[in-house]
Amino acid sequence: MSLPLTEEQRKRIEENRQKALARRAEKLLAEQHQKTSSGTTIAGNPSQAKQGPSQNFPREFCKPVSHGVIFKQQNPSSSSNYDQKPHNSHSFHLSIPEQVKGIWKKPEEMTTACPGHSPPHQVALTGISPPLAKSPPEVSKQQPLGYNLGQGHAQASIRSIPFANPTHEPLAKAKSSQETPACSGQPPRDVKLEANRAKASTSWQNTSYIHSSSGSVTPRPEGRLQQTSGSSLQRAAVTQKGKCVRNGDRFQVLIGYNAELLAVFKSLPSKIYVEAAQSLPTVNLQPLEWADGSSESPSTSSAGQTSLPSAPSLAFVKGRCILISRAYFEADISYSQDLIALFKQMDSRRYDVKTRKWSFLLEEHNKLITKARCLPQVQLDPLPTTLTLAFASQLKKTSLNPTPDVPEADLSEVDPKLVSNLMPFQRAGVNFAIAKGGRLLLADDMGLGKTIQAICIAAFYRKEWPLLVVVPSSVRFTWEQAFLRWLPSLSPDCINVVVTGKDRLTAGLVNIVSFDLLSKLEKQLKTPFKVVIIDESHFLKNSRTARCRAAMPVLKIAKRVILLSGTPATSRPAELYTQIIAVKPTFFPQFHAFGLRYCDAKRMPWGWDYSGSSNLGELKLLLEEAVMLRRLKSDVLSQLPAKQRKIVVVAPGRINASARAALDAAAKEMTTKDKTKQQQKEALILFFNRTAEAKIPSVIEYIMDLLESGKEKFLVFAHHKVVLDAVTKELERKKVPHIRIDGSTSSAEREDLCQQFQLSQRHAVAVLSITAANMGLTFSSADLVVFAELFWNPGVLIQAEDRVHRIGQTSSVGIHYLVAKGTADDYLWPLIQEKIKVLGEAGLSETNFSEMTEATDYLYKDPKQQKIYDLFQKSFEEEGNDMELLEAAESFDPGSASGTSGSSSQDIGDTLDESSLTACTQKKRRFEFFDNWDSFTSPL
Ligand SMILES: Nc1ncnc2c1ncn2[C@@H]1O[C@H](COP(=O)(O)OP(=O)(O)OP(=O)(O)O)[C@@H](O)[C@H]1O
Numbered sequence: 050m051s052l053p054l055t056e057e058q059r060k061r062i063e064e065n066r067q068k069a070l071a072r073r074a075e076k077l078l079a080e081q082h083q084k085t086s087s088g089t090t091i092a093g094n095p096s097q098a099k100q101g102p103s104q105n106f107p108r109e110f111c112k113p114v115s116h117g118v119i120f121k122q123q124n125p126s127s128s129s130n131y132d133q134k135p136h137n138s139h140s141f142h143l144s145i146p147e148q149v150k151g152i153w154k155k156p157e158e159m160t161t162a163c164p165g166h167s168p169p170h171q172v173a174l175t176g177i178s179p180p181l182a183k184s185p186p187e188v189s190k191q192q193p194l195g196y197n198l199g200q201g202h203a204q205a206s207i208r209s210i211p212f213a214n215p216t217h218e219p220l221a222k223a224k225s226s227q228e229t230p231a232c233s234g235q236p237p238r239d240v241k242l243e244a245n246r247a248k249a250s251t252s253w254q255n256t257s258y259i260h261s262s263s264g265s266v267t268p269r270p271e272g273r274l275q276q277t278s279g280s281s282l283q284r285a286a287v288t289q290k291g292k293c294v295r296n297g298d299r300f301q302v303l304i305g306y307n308a309e310l311l312a313v314f315k316s317l318p319s320k321i322y323v324e325a326a327q328s329l330p331t332v333n334l335q336p337l338e339w340a341d342g343s344s345e346s347p348s349t350s351s352a353g354q355t356s357l358p359s360a361p362s363l364a365f366v367k368g369r370c371i372l373i374s375r376a377y378f379e380a381d382i383s384y385s386q387d388l389i390a391l392f393k394q395m396d397s398r399r400y401d402v403k404t405r406k407w408s409f410l411l412e413e414h415n416k417l418i419t420k421a422r423c424l425p426q427v428q429l430d431p432l433p434t435t436l437t438l439a440f441a442s443q444l445k446k447t448s449l450n451p452t453p454d455v456p457e458a459d460l461s462e463v464d465p466k467l468v469s470n471l472m473p474f475q476r477a478g479v480n481f482a483i484a485k486g487g488r489l490l491l492a493d494d495m496g497l498g499k500t501i502q503a504i505c506i507a508a509f510y511r512k513e514w515p516l517l518v519v520v521p522s523s524v525r526f527t528w529e530q531a532f533l534r535w536l537p538s539l540s541p542d543c544i545n546v547v548v549t550g551k552d553r554l555t556a557g558l559v560n561i562v563s564f565d566l567l568s569k570l571e572k573q574l575k576t577p578f579k580v581v582i583i584d585e586s587h588f589l590k591n592s593r594t595a596r597c598r599a600a601m602p603v604l605k606i607a608k609r610v611i612l613l614s615g616t617p618a619t620s621r622p623a624e625l626y627t628q629i630i631a632v633k634p635t636f637f638p639q640f641h642a643f644g645l646r647y648c649d650a651k652r653m654p655w656g657w658d659y660s661g662s663s664n665l666g667e668l669k670l671l672l673e674e675a676v677m678l679r680r681l682k683s684d685v686l687s688q689l690p691a692k693q694r695k696i697v698v699v700a701p702g703r704i705n706a707s708a709r710a711a712l713d714a715a716a717k718e719m720t721t722k723d724k725t726k727q728q729q730k731e732a733l734i735l736f737f738n739r740t741a742e743a744k745i746p747s748v749i750e751y752i753m754d755l756l757e758s759g760k761e762k763f764l765v766f767a768h769h770k771v772v773l774d775a776v777t778k779e780l781e782r783k784k785v786p787h788i789r790i791d792g793s794t795s796s797a798e799r800e801d802l803c804q805q806f807q808l809s810q811r812h813a814v815a816v817l818s819i820t821a822a823n824m825g826l827t828f829s830s831a832d833l834v835v836f837a838e839l840f841w842n843p844g845v846l847i848q849a850e851d852r853v854h855r856i857g858q859t860s861s862v863g864i865h866y867l868v869a870k871g872t873a874d875d876y877l878w879p880l881i882q883e884k885i886k887v888l889g890e891a892g893l894s895e896t897n898f899s900e901m902t903e904a905t906d907y908l909y910k911d912p913k914q915q916k917i918y919d920l921f922q923k924s925f926e927e928e929g930n931d932m933e934l935l936e937a938a939e940s941f942d943p944g945s946a947s948g949t950s951g952s953s954s955q956d957i958g959d960t961l962d963e964s965s966l967t968a969c970t971q972k973k974r975r976f977e978f979f980d981n982w983d984s985f986t987s988p989l
Pocket residue numbers: 470471472475493494495496497498499500501614615693694695696863901
């Protein structure tokens with residue numbers, strides 16, 4: 050057993066070994082030099098490459114291998130790992146700090162090469178660099194030994210893997226790492242030596258891979274890296290050519306094996322090594338080409354940058370572009386030095402000190418993205434395709450206009466009555482729709498006249514009719530009235546209101562159908578409708594509903610799609626998706642993409658959750674640019690009347706057979722000959738009462754539609770107890786917060802309930818008796834009043850309207866009168882109209898009810914109808930009759946045979962005001978008040 054070597058002995062042996070190596074290398078160099086002088090080029094010659102290396106180099110370096118060798122990636126901060134031996138004895142360990150364009154990658158992001166992945170005849174180098182702050186690249190200050198070392202290759206490919214710098218290297222320190230001798234052209238002279246040093250170092254990277262196969266030797270005539278141009282002749286003879294090519298987020302150096310180059314690689318950050326490599330006389334390395342064809346890195350070419358490499362970026366950065374206005378987009382990405390340098394090349398760059406974000410004009414979007422793709426450590430996602438489609442013109446040449454220019458549409462073919470009545474903002478809406486090819490979501494606030502605009506847009510495309518109008522069933526007849534009102538050129542026969550599942554969907558030029566009936570009748574749709582209006586289009590927000598499933602295919606085929614909704618989404622962006630694709634089927638073909646961007650989509654154990662919201666500013670911009678037009682009341686208040694009245698013709702189909710029979714019987718009574726005046730009056734009261742009963746289902750349907758449409762707070766006025774009860778009961782059933790004030794509500798309670806309603810932040814409905822709550826109360830937190838029933842005295846109606854239209858009201862107020870055909874409303878409405886007209890003429894009312902109903906055919910051709918009207922008129926104008934009628938109506942009991950007894954009658958109680966008058970006196974007083982108003986309405 051031999052004694053272990055002493056330290057001194059070991060040192061000597063090593064020195065001798067080094068000397069022998071040096072001598073051998075010199076010898077080789079001389080031989081090689083001879084060969085090159087005689088005109089032989091070795092580099093890149095595979096046949097020669099096969100011959101050489103194993104004979105010419107020290108064993109540990111030159112053993113040819115035919116497969117790749119992998120060194121496992123190790124923890125950069127662990128020095129102990131550094132000594133880990135290669136898996137393959139034919140390989141050698143290189144320490145190559147890798148810094149790709151100054152950007153460092155996290156260790157966990159690094160890939161581990163596999164033997165099988167390295168193609169033969171290539172060298173794959175991979176390295177990890179620790180934080181620069183701790184370990185500036187070491188570079189030998191020794192002179193090069195003057196020989197090349199390595200196993201020759203026909204071609205070698207060096208693959209660099211980006212590294213992490215988890216400690217976020219400060220700029221100064223990073224720079225110091227660049228101020229090494231290597232930077233100034235002093236690369237290491239001996240690969241082995243360097244490798245040994247690296248081995249001993251604890252501060253350098255710990256992993257590198259090299260794979261070699263058959264080798265060729267590329268000797269160099271002179272060992273100094275600082276070869277000057279004076280040696281160009283020599284250089285031409287022996288220079289190895291190579292180039293840098295991009296490979297994903299790394300770049301490769303394609304070049305024949307060159308030991309000096311390897312030494313450079315292992316000693317320098319990557320960006321520097323390209324420069325240092327170029328200073329090697331034996332190397333001609335083309336730097337990486339950029340997208341614009343330049344070979345200069347964006348990070349160094351920007352103004353004020355020197356050729357020195359920039360400070361390293363700190364990590365792989367990933368981000369995306371987000372639209373922030375019609376003209377600008379923002380780069381939402383973390384810090385990267387190279388990216389900042391790239392940003393600075395953009396002419397339109399803006400930096401927001403508060404948000405620390407860069408933004409650019411849209412016209413520079415494509416340029417920025419193309420260039421950013423060349424930054425290996427950066428992933429900057431472009432704007433989604435949908436946005437680039439929507440803003441295509443802005444991407445070409447950005448206009449700073451906050452809204453798109455909309456040309457004036459030629460409406461000469463549309464009924465002049467309609468066109469001349471359009472308010473300026475409504476005309477702008479029509480222009481917008483036509484500029485969008487008749488496909489839009491008109492999302493104007495409630496009461497801004499979406500109906501008139503939709504009819505005008507549809508009329509512009511009249512040549513493409515038949516027209517389909519899909520609406521909530523409670524407003525089918527209101528739409529019919531609107532068509533008749535605004536398009537006098539349209540014959541009433543051309544309008545087909547689909548009432549039952551047996552009706553034809555295509556019978557008219559204008560076909561009006563409810564959502565629910567559409568889903569039943571869709572099979573009838575042999576020929577597609579080219580023009581479609583969808584009222585309250587948020588009814589389509591859930592793609593799983595039958596309504597949506599029926600409507601979407603119709604909309605997909607239609608050429609013009611006019612969606613109307615004052616509340617397109619009530620709670621989350623996901624609700625907008627179906628409406629967006631109804632207008633623009635090419636936008637976000639997959640909901641998931643929409644969900645990821647705008648619904649803050651999150652993966653949950655049960656699937657994806659799309660109930661959130663994200664990027665709402667961008668979504669708004671997208672909608673406004675390409676899909677939606679929305680004006681709020683406050684935007685156009687100056688163009689609006691203080692009150693917007695609307696007559697809602699409720700569906701006759703909703704009146705059931707028994708209610709219809711009761712109504713008809715009552716009408717018959719009124720017109721039967723030989724009836725006393727009193728009997729006629731009783732018949733009239735019965736008719737009035739039966740009307741209330743018959744309207745209940747329609748009233749409830751309308752209120753529920755309003756709630757579904759997102760109307761938040763409104764008042765419902767009714768007169769009969771049966772109606773008030775039915776509405777309240779339904780609200781309770783649907784758990785809608787509500788208050789009720791009727792004749793039985795005490796004065797104190799009235800105030801409390803009123804306050805409760807005023808302060809409520811949630812949905813709330815105030816169910817109010819026309820006669821008990823028409824004065825002394827303020828409900829200005831609502832801006833919508835629904836009259837479930839008509840009342841013969843317009844003064845009472847106006848008083849009731851003014852519960853919302855009063856001081857404190859900042860908005861234009863919507864008033865909806867629900868009117869049922871074939872009921873007492875047929876007579877009451879003209880009566881009210883007539884009275885109001887007189888009031889207006891006397892300058893006592895700015896109200897113009899007649900405007901709303903001029904399309905309603907109340908010319909009673911039937912003598913019976915005329916008789917009833919006369920009876921109504923007489924009854925309500927005669928002194929004292931009002932009182933009698935009111936009492937009779939209030940005591941209506943639908944259950945009783947006569948309908949006039951009082952079991953379920955409305956209890957008027959002491960609710961009129963604060964006084965403690967008797968019920969009778971109160972009634973009298975109210976009538977006095979009405980009479981005062983009525984005095985103005987009597988014929989002058
Ligand atoms: N230019 C106009 N001239 C006369 N009346 C108008 C005009 N624009 C709207 N109106 C009237 O204003 C009322 C409200 O209009 P419309 O019902 O179309 O509003 P909307 O936007 O559809 O409201 P909602 O969202 O509540 O349905 C209607 O009575 C309508 O006739």
